[in-house]
Amino acid sequence: MRRHFPWITLVCGLLLVGLTDVRFLSPANLLGLATDVAPLLIMAIGITLVIYIGSIDLSSQSIANMTTVLTTIALPAFGVVSGVLVVAAGFLCGAISGMVTTRFKVPSFISTLAVGGIALSIGQYASGQQALHMDTVQRQQAFGWLLGKTAGIPHELMAAIIVALLAWFIQSHTIAGRIFKAIGTGEPVAVASGIHVERYKILAFALSGMFAAMAGVMFSVRLSGGSPTLAEGFLLPAIVAVLVGGTPLTGGVGGVASTVIGTMIVAVVRASMIYFNIPATGQQIFFGIVLIVAIASTIDRSKMLTVK
Amino acid sequence: MSTLLTADMIRKWAPVLVLIGLVLLFTTINPHFFSLRNFARITISSTPALMVAVGVTFVILMGSIDLSMEGTIAVCAVLFALILNIFGGSISGIGWLAIPGALLAGAFLGAVNGIVHVQLKIPSFMASLSLGFIGIGLSLLITGGNRILIDDPVFRSLLTFRIMGFPLMVYAALLCLMVAWFIQDDTVIGRNFYAVGGGEDLARASGLNVGRLRIIGFTLAGIFYALGAIFAVARLGIAETETGRNFMFTSITSVVVGGTALRGGSGGVWSTLVGVLIVNVIGNGMVVTGLPDYFQDGVLGILVIFAVYLSTDRRSLSFIK
Known part of the structure; x- marks a missing residue:
């Protein structure tokens, strides 16, 4: 029953709004709705992988902020390659969080907060603390493929779906994905089975950083610019999307598909x-309460001896 | 035995040595750093930060964490200013009611935080993060995103009235620190914080009501956040949602850098004073030596990683989430 709860919530929500205004349920409107949250979806998918192994990533928003600035700066010199470069930078930031967590034994909420602080500084330094704008022609040349529509479906949405499929493939059809599940289900068992748990935890954090950077690239292309505060307000809805979708804070179950529904x-x-x-402003209060309810109803208390 | 003792001594006094080292470093780079006026500046910026960091110290001593301070400070600051302005706008009249009002609001938010964490059995970092978001939303709802100005000269004398070069708010904060020290060392609650942080199972087995103690700890933290909010408003003369900004990261960094371990059970409010001074000396020193202040977040990030790294006994830990 609990497994089916998220999509039932989604359908009920759609119907509830649809009852007050039928136009809400028109395909064009729903398509627009989905396209709107495309960057949020990509970021939430990254966070999913980290929560799936039982950790948390609070750096995603800062990494996305940094990425919007770096993409805008690198665009004139590197064109479309700037996107690849900043996604690699996001991967690196995530890997640092992972290494600090596993090697230095710093709890992930602190290590990712710290790496987020570093990313914020880089973003502020690179941007000179102001909003930057992309050149329209250069943007069209490098990232024009993200902006159009094919058969009525916006390319942004397609890109988000491809990224989601990629993450889903990693999670369910690769060795790394199976090991993520093993870590989330029972880390001591995974260690005892001879798995290099640390290596795979670092990989999960790195992937989360990479997805956060992808979200940043998409967002900066959409808004045609970058600033160290552009992605402000992404963190809360992204974490809410993961937890409402059905991946509990303790990890092991749920995953990418759940987060798509959550988003x-x-x-x-x-x-x-x-x-x-x-x-x-009511939204923030509402999402905060939803987050508490979602955590309380999905968390696996048998995995926590004491709740700190 | 004696080598063990010295290693312990070094660990205990390392933050103080770091603080002295930083002061010497910045003084050699720019002699103007070492002046009464600059020290006054450092203590003024430290005053609200100290109150917030002392509050979260109690929570960290229990081995929990509180990430809700930005929201709580925003709500308390805004309510304080609102009540003050409704009751005549002066702290010398019945406007003084704003002070207990803000403290009550802080205690209430802290208690809600503790109850959500304890009763719903949600890890404290996530419970408090959620409530922090709710707090920011609440303060936005109250102010509509506007600033509230405070121009009561009596209240602003916390900043403008100086004794021996330091403004009144610095002495007021020291008084609050003494109260926190008393709570920590000379009350049952304070001693129990250490008991829970040092070994929760043992504390529970000794008959301690750990859940109730945690709620008290979070409530106490909320009251100190409210004090921090009042000092922050006194410093700037403005109350708004932004008043709470940046307090989360800097206060936790201060506590950890001061030598209070994240796992709980060791450290205390005096360590936190040293930690707050280290963080604010770095912030001030970067400005005095001409480095842009936005490097501060990055420097603090590196600092907190190393502080946690140094304070963790890695042999005793098997899994870190």
Whole structure:
């Protein structure tokens, strides 16, 4: 029953808003809704991998912020390669978080907070603390493929779906994915089975950093620029999307597919708030409460001897 | 035995040595750093930070963590300013009610935080992170995103009235630190914080109501965040949602750098004072020596990683989440 709860919530949400305004359920509107949350989805997928192994990543928003700045700066010199470079930078940031967590034994919420601080500094330094803008022609040449539509489906949405499929493939059809599940289900057992747990934990953090950077690239192309605060406000909905989707804080179950549903729930809730005239500040309070409820109802207490 | 003792001594006094080293370093780079005026500047920026860091010290001593301070400070600052302005705008009139009002709000938010963490059995970092977001939302809801100005000269004398070069708020903060020291060392609650942080199973087996103690700890932390909020408003004369900004990362860094271990059970409010001074000396020193202040987040990030690294006994830990 619990497994089916997220998509039932999604359908109920859609119907609820659909009852007040049928136009909400039109394919064009739903497509727009999904496209809107494409960067959020990519970031949430990255965080999913880390929560899946029972850790947490609080650096995603800062990495995405840094990425919007670096992409905008690198665009004139490197063109489309700038995207590849910054995604590699995101991977590196994540790997550092992972190494600090596993080798230095620093709890992940602190290590990722610290790496987030470093990423924020890099973003502020590189941007000179101001908003930067992309040259329209250069943006079109390098990232024009992200902006158009094919058969009515925006390319941004397609890109997000491809990224989600890639993450889903990693999670369910590779050795690394199976080991992520093993770590999330029972880390001591994984260690006892002779798995290099540390290596795979670092990989999970690195992938999360990489996905956060991808989200940053997409966001900066969409807004045609970058600033060290551009992705502000992404962290809360991204974590909410993961937990509401059904990946518990203790890890091991759920995964990428759950997060896709979780992100759609976030999108529907956001849209419904506009329909019901609830101010944006109400959203933050609402999502905060939803987060607490989602954690409390999904967390696996048998894995926690004491709750600190 | 004697080598063990010295190793312990070094670990205990290392933060103080780091602080002295930093002061010497910045003084050699720029002699203007070592002046009464600059020290006053450092202590002014340290005052709100000290209150917040002392609050979270109690929580970290129990082995938990609190990430809600930005939201709690925002709510307390905004409520303080609102109550003050409603009751005549002066702290010398019935406007003084704003002080207990803000402290009550802090205690309430802290208690909610503790209850959510204990009763719903949610790890404290996530419970408090969620409540921090809710707090920021609440303060935005109250202010509508606007600033509230405070121009009460009596209240602002916390900043403007100086004794021996240091403003009144510095002495007030020291008084609060003494209270925190008393709570930590001379009350049952304070001693129990150490008991829970040192070994929760043992504390529980000794008949201690750990859940209730945690709620008290978070409530106490909330009261100190409210004090921090009042000092922050006194310093800038403005209350807004942004008042709480940056306090989360800097206060936790201060506590950890001061020598209070994240696993709980060791350290205390005096360590936190040293940690707050280290963080603020670095911040001030970077400005005095001409480095842009936005490097501070990165430097603090590296600092906190090394502080946790040095304070962790890695043999006793098997798994880190």
